[in-house]
Amino acid sequence: MQQASASARPETVSSIEMIRRLVAFDTVSAKSNLALIDYVRGYLAAHGIESRLVPDETGKKANLFATIGPAAEGGVALAGHTDVVPVEGQPWTSDPFVLREAGGLLYGRGTSDMKSFIAIALAMVPQLKAKPLKRPLHLCLSYDEEIGCFGMPRLLAKLGRELPKPALAIIGEPTEMKVVHAHKGVWSQSTTITGRDGHSSAPQRGANAILYMGRFIAYLEQLGARLRERGAAGSPPGLEFDPPWTTIGMGGIRGGTAFNIIARQCTLDWEFRMLPGIDAAAIRAEIDTWLETELLPEMRRAAPEASIVTEAVAAVPALQPEENGAAETLCLRLTGANRAVTAAFTSEAGQFQAAGISAVMCGPGSIAQAHQPDEFIATEQVAACEKFLSGLADWAST
Numbered sequence: 360m361q362q363a364s365a366s367a368r369p370e371t372v373s374s375i376e377m378i379r380r381l382v383a384f385d386t387v388s389a390k391s392n393l394a395l396i397d398y399v400r401g402y403l404a405a406h407g408i409e410s411r412l413v414p415d416e417t418g419k420k421a422n423l424f425a426t427i428g429p430a431a432e433g434g435v436a437l438a439g440h441t442d443v444v445p446v447e448g449q450p451w452t453s454d455p456f457v458l459r460e461a462g463g464l465l466y467g468r469g470t471s472d473m474k475s476f477i478a479i480a481l482a483m484v485p486q487l488k489a490k491p492l493k494r495p496l497h498l499c500l501s502y503d504e505e506i507g508c509f510g511m512p513r514l515l516a517k518l519g520r521e522l523p524k525p526a527l528a529i530i531g532e533p534t535e536m537k538v539v540h541a542h543k544g545v546w547s548q549s550t551t552i553t554g555r556d557g558h559s560s561a562p563q564r565g566a567n568a569i570l571y572m573g574r575f576i577a578y579l580e581q582l583g584a585r586l587r588e589r590g591a592a593g594s595p596p597g598l599e600f601d602p603p604w605t606t607i608g609m610g611g612i613r614g615g616t617a618f619n620i621i622a623r624q625c626t627l628d629w630e631f632r633m634l635p636g637i638d639a640a641a642i643r644a645e646i647d648t649w650l651e652t653e654l655l656p657e658m659r660r661a662a663p664e665a666s667i668v669t670e671a672v673a674a675v676p677a678l679q680p681e682e683n684g685a686a687e688t689l690c691l692r693l694t695g696a697n698r699a700v701t702a703a704f705t706s707e708a709g710q711f712q713a714a715g716i717s718a719v720m721c722g723p724g725s726i727a728q729a730h731q732p733d734e735f736i737a738t739e740q741v742a743a744c745e746k747f748l749s750g751l752a753d754w755a756s757t
Contacts, residue, residue: 371485382469387442388443403498422513423500428755434496441474475722475744493579495525499514538685538690540700542709547628550627551667568625571657573629576609580607608631632703636677721747
């Protein structure tokens with residue numbers, strides 16, 4: 360990638376125009392985000408702002424880090440992911456990668472989740488630069504958040520070493536500009552059951568992996584019911600989640616080859632989303648114990664070579680509420696809200712917090728529109744975010 364020359368003429372665009380430009384980049388997680396990152400890097404360079412890329416191991420994706428204001432530790436990170444979820448199979452009424460305006464709404468993939476926050480911050484760069492900032496504002500753009508928050512940890516590992524470490528982080532996920540000080544974490548797994556194949560006319564001679572996976576699915580359903588009964592036990596008091604318990608979800612299943620072949624193998628993709636304070640490792644250990652002591656012995660009575668393998672796909676920490684949290688205090692002041700709220704969905708905020716940075720979620724748009732066909736954001740949300748970031752710049756100038 361080539362960084363644009365810093366002598367290039369600075370461009371001033373509106374927030375909506377910048378949203379239009381970012382939406383036009385097809386950054387579905389399965390694809391590279393480098394075209395968008397290259398555009399952002401060139402735009403910042405034209406405004407005299409240097410940026411640093413932190414690529415993935417393939418070099419086909421990258422995080423971006425840039426600082427507006429003094430090149431110093433502290434300040435605030437404005438963080439967001441550049442990837443979006445797929446559009447295939449969804450009944451969109453217009454091109455998801457061409458911004459459409461109608462009735463005060465902006466339609467397009469990523470308008471709500473979460474290119475608008477990034478776009479508004481970029482559009483306001485000239486205004487932010489014009490402020491006498493005494494505290495830096497850092498842009499932290501990531502990749503692969505939608506498939507497991509894989510990108511941001513690579514950037515976070517460099518903060519305080521190769522890059523200045525912010526004191527606070529605002530992750531601009533769609534919260535309708537409400538301050539979110541706690542969210543659930545998520546552990547995603549993929550379990551593969553291998554039995555014994557054979558002719559379907561003699562099922563007693565094989566070990567049907569699909570049938571045993573059915574037993575596992577029933578167990579997960581029962582465990583989900585027990586987790587619901589446990590409720591918020593072990594979670595910090597006073598948190599209101601919807602739903603207020605740790606949940607288990609199953610997202611995909613693959614197995615078998617033909618009607619007349621006993622299924623040798625079956626794979627289930629599953630997850631659990633835990634409340635803050637819940638021991639995720641203990642839940643996983645409980646599941647592993649059942650598989651190893653209950654299901655696997657039963658399988659091996661039919662097929663001694665049978666196996667069960669569970670691979671960890673992603674582990675994203677919950678965002679814990681911070682007592683007198685600096686990020687929460689600042690954002691409540693900027694929004695004028697009296698209290699922070701919680702969210703059931705997961706973000707990179709917990710990763711910032713785990714890195715020792717006070718973090719909250721606060722961004723434009725509604726999570727109800729995320730991942731939907733005809734995803735949209737209201738223009739009034741764009742205006743509210745502009746006001747918020749302008750107030751943040753004023754704070755950083757004091």
